[in-house]
Amino acid sequence: MRSAVAALTTGALCLAPLLAVPAPARAQPTVAIPALPAGGAQAPERRPLFEIGVFGGGGWVPDYPAAGQNHWRVLPAPYLIYRGEVLRSSDRGVRGRLFRNGDLEFSLSFNAAFGARSRDNRAREGMPDIDYLGEVGPALRYVAWRGDGGRRRITLELPVRAVFSTDLSDIDFRGFTAAPEAAFEHVGLFHPAARTRVSIGPVFASGLLSDYFYRVEDRYARPGRPAYDASGGYLGTRLTFSHRRPLTERISVGGGGRVENFTGAANADSPLYKREWNLTLFAGVSFSLYRSERTVDSASEPFD
Template identity: 60%
Template sequence: MRVRIIMLLAALAPAPALAQQPEARQPKLEAGIGGGGGWLPDYPAAGQNHVQGIAVPFLIYRGEILRSDDRGVRSRFYDGEALGLDLSFSGAFPSRSEDNDARRGMPDLDWQGGVGPSLRLTLWRDDTAPQRLNLELPVRAVFSSDLTSVHFRGFTASPELALERLGVGRPGARLRVGLGPVFATGRLMDYFYEVEPRYVRPGRPAYDAEGGYLGTRLQFSYRLPLTERVALVAGGRLESFHGATNDSSPLFRRNWNTSVALGFSWSLYRSEATVASTSSPFD
């Protein structure tokens, strides 16, 4: 999929406590505003990029099960040093077909959101750095919406090898680099690559997409807390679509896509009630 809004707006979550000590405490409830944007491809293997952006309020609740941090909104069903199971979310910006040469005259691509379980296996960690290497296995159901109706678009599976390191550049900063393939069901592939007979044009023949391999992505994010209330985030993604299942679609225009993004968060309210931070620097 296109660059996830969760990756772009990781700054929506306030920075973790700069002192990662067992006795450190964080507000149980926070509220503020966050935003971000970037130069993003219109869809996977699109031939054009456009500038997209968003600013939204956020509400953070640090509970035992539901919480939001610099890794995004998540529900922690199980969280251990070597194994974690979360409910993960993702999203993507809409795209106007009239602004894309390949899709002109076709329906727009709407806002997209995904939700599903994500299994995390920690293959290696060093708490002195601190850093860790994870194998993350998210499976998500994907939906689209024009803000008047919602449509189910299929499923994605995106196993990823991810390296996380804290304190890069300054205390409290987080660097994450991930690499992995993306697979999607036929229904989602149709959303991106199908050309129905009524949309056939010279140079755009009819095409029926199939489920399978979508592409491989290398992505990074760097989160920099400026104060206890303000943080910045930078992110980027390089995607390869060589050998993709639907590379013969007339809507498939490039074997490479590049994305860059910037974001911020500003915590306007922090509750007096606090919760204890754990001894793990990654929590």
Template identity: 60%
Template sequence: MTAGALGLFAAASPAPAQEVRLPVLEAGIGGGGGWLPDYPAAGQNHVQGIGFPYVIYRGEILRSDDQGVRGRVYRSGGVGIDLSLGGAFPSSSSKNDARRGMPDLDWQGEVGPALRLTLWRDPAAPRRVNLELPVRAVFSSDLTSVHYRGVVFSPELAFEQYGLGFPGARLRAGIGPIVATGRLMDYFYRVEPRFVRPDRPAFDAEGGYLGTRLQFSYRVPVTDRLSVVGGGRVENFSGATNSDSPLFRRDWNLSLALGVAFSFYRSEATVASSADPLD
């Protein structure tokens, strides 16, 4: 996801921290679930869950960790360019009143570059405010084929703090608008003539403003191997480009999620992780 910022304070670096060495490679199992809207501006939420194996790799360029999978393409002062990823659960149209009789929404994945600007950093503690500017291509898959669904731009202003409440804990909160191309909007809001019914007229979606998202997450390492994360998201779609779609049902969506991860393998090779625990 994205991150953000509020005031420009140059050359502020965190106070020296005791060096912590972490395994270069970890492997484990994770799982989680949440109460999630079926799609943006959907009128219904459903409980979704997933279990999965995972790998954490703390390399100089490629990293997969508690912040997700990132390609650290460029770093200089308060500016960075990452390869960022995102995704969404599938949604069954048979369980959604607005989409009943229409094709299901498949698993979605997003990938693309993200420019990150650190606008403020506390010189005495590991916390900062970022502006993240990700542009991602969106794909959907039913696990038998993959389809390109357009592009999404979701700039975000975010606050991050490390070590809040518990050693190693990470808090993140961010807010920002979402803009999408017509192809992605069609995936969510288009109604083809063959799916028309008395309360669902035909509709051809357009690219533009999708909504505004406020989200937060809080991760706590319970032990060296076990961690728990909780989070939530509030989205507002007032004034959205496709608010006239019969599939557009609510101006507000709420998401809540909880997850757990357990690492059963940790490499003997380690890497220093103290200069900036937020990176």
């Protein structure tokens, strides 16, 4: 699937985070990697306001949530990182910070997802393709704990996003997704400028989005694939992990993955529901071509 629900709807600001997830309701681990200092240098207290570079990566991803097949996806793309006070674009996607007070932040976030060709998936053969998916919506984040001088933290986040699909000619509304999660983030693991993130949380999808993944209309029914009308509700639980680090001042590498379990999902009876477990793996490299002379203080926000 071409990735939650880690872009097509946000232009070059979010091209690199497209790799991460096979479905918008599962948005996200990403591998776009901003340039960081090389060698044993400590993470800088000031970083460029914006950077432009190129990214190349690939991943082994499920075609859709609870799909029975994975496929390799490759993504070469330009990327832009912007560290503004309100608008921020980074390896985790694009967001607009609308409110921040201490450890509490309210933002408008964006994400995107790959799609899947039904001809490549046995369960969906003869059905419409799953198009590229984009998400936009509010997200509330709270930093519940900080340690090691601010280089470690635990966050609680609740994003609620509208989901849209596109075949690059038309855009269709596909419902909503909510994905509360708890995340542990660490700057400096195995390398002073490396960044590591592990998160876990459930995913919920509206009826319209569930239909997009699991509904089988009468005209597409066949032996072994009866007609099915999907319903909204619990989609599954995901555990996501990623690690990225610099090789030189301008070249960085990263990788990670996602383990998802769909036991008890609202649409477990769908003939398109094939596996209770999905595994995603990804890796990539980025090269920073241009870094602005203007810099911003990053000491207080080492994770952005």
